[in-house]
Structures are given as C-alpha cells and as structure tokens.
Amino acid sequence: MKIILVGASGTIGRAVGAELERRHDVVRVGRSGGDFRVDITDSDSIRRLYAEVGEFDALVSTVGKVHFGPLERFTPEQFDVGLRDKLMGQVNLVMLGLASIRAGGSFTLTSGLLNDDPIREGASAAMVNGALEGFVHGAAVELSRGLRINLVSPTVIEEALPVYAPFFPGVKAVPAREAALGYVKSVEGVQTGRVYRIGWSRDT
Amino acid sequence: MKIILVGASGTIGRAVGAELERRHDVVRVGRSGGDFRVDITDSDSIRRLYAEVGEFDALVSTVGKVHFGPLERFTPEQFDVGLRDKLMGQVNLVMLGLASIRAGGSFTLTSGLLNDDPIREGASAAMVNGALEGFVHGAAVELSRGLRINLVSPTVIEEALPVYAPFFPGVKAVPAREAALGYVKSVEGVQTGRVYRIGWSRDT
Numbered sequence: 059m060k061i062i063l064v065g066a067s068g069t070i071g072r073a074v075g076a077e078l079e080r081r082h083d084v085v086r087v088g089r090s091g092g093d094f095r096v097d098i099t100d101s102d103s104i105r106r107l108y109a110e111v112g113e114f115d116a117l118v119s120t121v122g123k124v125h126f127g128p129l130e131r132f133t134p135e136q137f138d139v140g141l142r143d144k145l146m147g148q149v150n151l152v153m154l155g156l157a158s159i160r161a162g163g164s165f166t167l168t169s170g171l172l173n174d175d176p177i178r179e180g181a182s183a184a185m186v187n188g189a190l191e192g193f194v195h196g197a198a199v200e201l202s203r204g205l206r207i208n209l210v211s212p213t214v215i216e217e218a219l220p221v222y223a224p225f226f227p228g229v230k231a232v233p234a235r236e237a238a239l240g241y242v243k244s245v246e247g248v249q250t251g252r253v254y255r256i257g258w259s260r261d262t
Numbered sequence: 263m264k265i266i267l268v269g270a271s272g273t274i275g276r277a278v279g280a281e282l283e284r285r286h287d288v289v290r291v292g293r294s295g296g297d298f299r300v301d302i303t304d305s306d307s308i309r310r311l312y313a314e315v316g317e318f319d320a321l322v323s324t325v326g327k328v329h330f331g332p333l334e335r336f337t338p339e340q341f342d343v344g345l346r347d348k349l350m351g352q353v354n355l356v357m358l359g360l361a362s363i364r365a366g367g368s369f370t371l372t373s374g375l376l377n378d379d380p381i382r383e384g385a386s387a388a389m390v391n392g393a394l395e396g397f398v399h400g401a402a403v404e405l406s407r408g409l410r411i412n413l414v415s416p417t418v419i420e421e422a423l424p425v426y427a428p429f430f431p432g433v434k435a436v437p438a439r440e441a442a443l444g445y446v447k448s449v450e451g452v453q454t455g456r457v458y459r460i461g462w463s464r465d466t
Contacts, residue, residue, distance in 0.1 A: 130360060130369065197385050200333035201333070
C-alpha cells in the first residue's frame, strides 16, 4: 500500500512509520520536513500535498495542535486553535483526500483520552477529541467505494512524559510503539467508524 | 431559582419552560422573541444578554444550528455553521455567563444522539455533538464555586417528526416533555459533567 503519513517526524509518527514501512510504501509528510510538507490549517496546502503525492491507499494523521489553559481564562481565539488545527486540519485531510484515495482505502486520525478522562486545563482538547469521535462515526456511515475511517485515541505517550507528565497525574503512559498498533489495525484491518483506545478504556 | 432559558420558543424550549416555571423564575430568551433576545454566534450579543439579565442561578440552552448534507459535498463553510452556532454558541453562553452566575449554579446545554448513532448527511451534527460532550466533561472538572455543567442529548423529538422523520429511519421519537426531564435533572439535581441521554442509550 502507498500510505501518506502526516506527522511523520513526531513522537507517535516515527513509531507508526517504523512499523508501517516494513510492509508498505510510506510517504512521510511534516510541517517542516519529510518527503512532502503540509500546513493542515491551510486547505490550499493540503490540496497541493495531494496533487504532489497522487493516488494513495491510506492517509494516517498523527498531528494536531490544541491550546491548554485554565477554563475561566480561555479566549475564543484559544478555542479556535484546536478547532482549526487538530479538528478541522484532520477533517480537511479526509475531505480533500477523497478525490485521490483509491477504492478500499482508509483514513486514520488521532484524538486522545481527554474527552472521556478530563484533566485541568484540557477543556479545548476534550472538545476537539469529542468532535473527532463524532466526525469519524458520522463519516464512516457515508463513505463510498469501500473507504474506511477510524480514530486512534492514545493515552499519554511515554516518550512525551518529560513535557506532559505534570498535566496527567496518575495516568499510565504507553510507549509510542504501542500506540502505533492502533494505526496498523486501522490501516491493515477491515473495520470502520471505530475508536481505538490505546492504554486506557472508556468508563461507561 | 432564576433560570435563563435560551431557545424558549423552540420545540424543546417550550416544554422545558413549562416544566421549570412551576417552581422557578424563568427568563425566556430567543433569537427573535421572548423576554430578551440573543444571537449566540455573536459574543457581544451574549454579553449584552447577561448585562441585561443580571445575576442568575441556571443557564439552559436548547438551541444550536448545524448544516445537514452529503459528506462528500460538505464545504468548510458548512462545517463552520455547526462549529460557530451549536458548538461555540453554546460554549460561549457558558464562558461569558461565568461572570454573573451565582455560586452553586448550573449550565445545561443540548446535543443529540448523532455522534454515537450516526445517520446519512449528519457528519457535522455528529462532530458538534461529540465536541459538546467533550467540552462538558472537560469544563465540569474545572468549574469553581460549586458550579455545575451537564448536557442533554435527546433522540428525535416527536413534535419535530414532520421535518426530521425522513432523516431518522427506525428511530423512536420521544415527546418534548420527556426530553424536558433531562433539563430538570440537570438544573435541580446535584450532578455535573454528565450527559443525559433521553430516549436512547449509547452502544458500548
């Protein structure tokens, strides 16, 4: 398969790339490095990426920024960061990729646990992750040509603990190579409209 | 309690108002009618509403527009309708209401079942409903002064079937007065960070 990996140089992206390249042709994409570049907040940049790469079988996104901060001081502009980047950036990778993905192909996006397992300063991340779950559920029932879409929702990544540990007291981390399994399951499996929770489970 | 009801003239809003006014002082707010008017997509309009109404004990929102349409033809502008109106409109009712809600007060917002029980043409509604769930979970753990926040997620409303029935094949509707129970539970109860699913349950 020809797999476009957006966020290839990130903590999760590197692990996903290392696993997928054993069996597939991985096209590495980043904001500032890789085989191709993209700014996911810019539709024209996404269009250029797909024009350059041509037909493909799978799009994997391991990117997306959100702002973290105390709820009572959140501004509309800070909520917008997550809506424009992690949410609509990934959604637009799907929407604009529909024209050049081959039949039977798949989209795999990334969220995180905060919509179900909230933390201090994480209201925007919780909002965006919930939105991604909703979108993936909603899109999966409408995709044609055997196309599939899934979401990987990892817990904190071990390699990122130096930065994130203070925000996640008592949360067990997983190594990036474990999170990578969710992407492999989505790309090489047959399911659609699923949320692969890595290292945590929803409390319902 | 002094309760601000945004969307008071809508199908759900009327049922919620009828139930809450038996025991409370209900301030009815709408886009074009009621005791006060508000455009929830306009932060200045929301600020004016709160300045006019003064201190209050509960904010109930039963409003929010999203665009429905086939996934493959969705434009960024159509996704924006739901993000600006049903999502950030309701979120801004919370954020801007923090300054004048009394200690122990509550916010109650409205989503719907589509993020977990998707239908054709409902990708944006699914996205927005999921985002609202995430936000309510995230906000609940950070609110101070005993403030609470919950979400009511009703199935299709019986009174709205003439418009919505074609979109929801096989979905059992509930009368608006049954959906109203969720709002009563949120306003008069003690829970926070909860999603009250009315007439349906999540399949997990």
